[in-house]
Amino acid sequence: MLTLRDLFPHPIIQGPMAGGASTPALVAAVSNAGGLGSLACGMLSPEAMLDQAWQIRQATDKPFAMNLFVQQTPSPSAEEVQHACDLLQPVWSSLGWDQLPVPSKWCENFDEQFEALLSAAPAVASFTFGILKREQLQRLHEAGMSVIGTATHLAEAQAWQELGADAVCVSGIEAGGHRGTFIGRQEDAKLSTMELLAQVVPQLRIPVIAAGNIVTGEDVTAALAKGAQAVQMGTAFLVTHESGIHPAYKEKLLAATADTTRQTRAITGRFARGLDNQFMQVMATVADQVPAYPVQNALTAAIRAAAGKSNNPEWMSMWCGQGIARAKAMSATELMRDLVKHLTLDKSLKN
Ligand SMILES: Cc1cc2nc3c(=O)[nH]c(=O)nc-3n(C[C@H](O)[C@H](O)[C@H](O)COP(=O)(O)O)c2cc1C
Incomplete structure (x- = not known):
């Protein structure tokens, strides 16, 4: 052993x-x-x-x-993907995009x-x-x-x-x-x-x-x-x-001086803990409807990458624990x- x-x-x-x-x-x-x-x-x-x-x-x-x-690599239907993109619309439209790019692979x-x-x-x-x-x-x-x-x-x-x-x-x-x-x-x-x-x-x-x-x-x-x-x-x-x-x-x-984390499944389709931000808040009401990991994770990758380029933590996933x-x-x-x-x-x- x-x-x-x-x-x-x-x-x-x-x-x-x-x-x-x-x-x-x-x-x-x-x-x-x-x-x-x-x-x-x-x-x-x-x-x-x-x-x-x-x-x-x-x-x-x-x-x-x-x-x-x-x-396992998932194979969501075109309708499921479309629905997931629609749920994310408040985020990508606020970034000035006219659609969310669909990734070439899920994982x-x-x-x-x-x-x-x-x-x-x-x-x-x-x-x-x-x-x-x-x-x-x-x-x-x-x-x-x-x-x-x-x-x-x-x-x-x-x-x-x-x-x-x-x-x-x-x-x-x-x-x-x-x-x-x-x-x-x-x-x-x-x-x-x-x-x-x-x-x-x-x-x-x-x-x-x-x-x-x-x-x-x-x-x-x-x-x-x-x-x-x-x-x-x-x-x-x-x-x-x-x-x-x-x-x-x-x-x-x-900069965190207290536990400002929460769990969400909205960003990746699997419950995860991270610093609370606009991304979590905007998606909170539809968090239980987004597709399961890794589909949602792959769909939000472009948003998170754009947030990285523009140094905007509000649209990132800032995973961390309560400590x-x-x-x-x-x-x-x-x-x-x-x-x-x-x-x-x-x-x-x-x-
Ligand atoms: C940003 C981040 C990414 C993580 N990615 C993984 C991972 O890829 N695989 C894994 O088994 N655990 C992952 N974890 C969990 C950590 O390995 C570890 O078990 C966890 O952070 C322990 O809790 P703590 O954050 O309170 O120390 C991740 C945690 C964080 C904060």
Whole structure:
């Protein structure tokens, strides 16, 4: 069985963050500091996955993780797409457009990404939005990789354990980014990180990793005390110097002095937590009508790209967790140093 400590000495995983945040530089910095850096590959082409894995290996010889969305390419009807474009009209017409461009593809092909993952062969492969088939998990194990599944409630954690995953990352309601729910309704997976730990840890034989609202050394200690073997932190790393997010988004994150996040499915078709903005507000009344991920995500990509070009955070998706007000600008190496210092101090106080 995987002992997380065999792979990385400090119980800290930098959460994969699709959309440009988890750059190869960020992943390598965290792994070099004794944590586990994770490259988000959910939205990367197989070629980009291999290229970024190569870049990480230029910067570290330590273990790192690559993360995929378990998903199938959808085939929405022309009527469904038209309806979705109509629902988005208040947004694209306010940008001065006379129509919303329809993307040439809805998402990357999962099977092709999976082959790229096998050939990149990082120490750890992590997954969200779904669960693997047994033969896929076996192939990863045969290639020497450890597998981490994401769960938002007990049944999902048990499903990953039953499949043979090496660890499961439980993601509380406070977490930034998308809900990983794949059994039941996303809106019903409401437990906080600490509640999830209390429920899941006693029921599982495999290591449990805690994600959601873990920003400081004190938070790490609290999660470990509840039985987590490691933590997965997104928001704290999102504002580090190495994070590749748009400067206007980073500025908004760093200006947050309270939890101004909310969950919405309006922007991508999957519930996700981020800073409240005009995009969320304008779409709020139709959020339950938009097509499921990845169709809505692909349809809003042009809007988000335009927002990036014009430095307008109001039409971006500014995913982050409820702990945002406690996240501070620094390098990933400094953040790791602070966290490890706290853990070491805490340990010596207890001894
Ligand atoms: C911008 C952003 C993008 C994310 N993208 C992914 C992803 O691609 N895959 C994944 O498994 N988790 C993703 N997450 C979740 C993080 O890896 C992590 O579990 C989560 O941020 C932990 O909660 P916290 O934000 O409160 O620290 C994302 C989170 C954020 C904030």
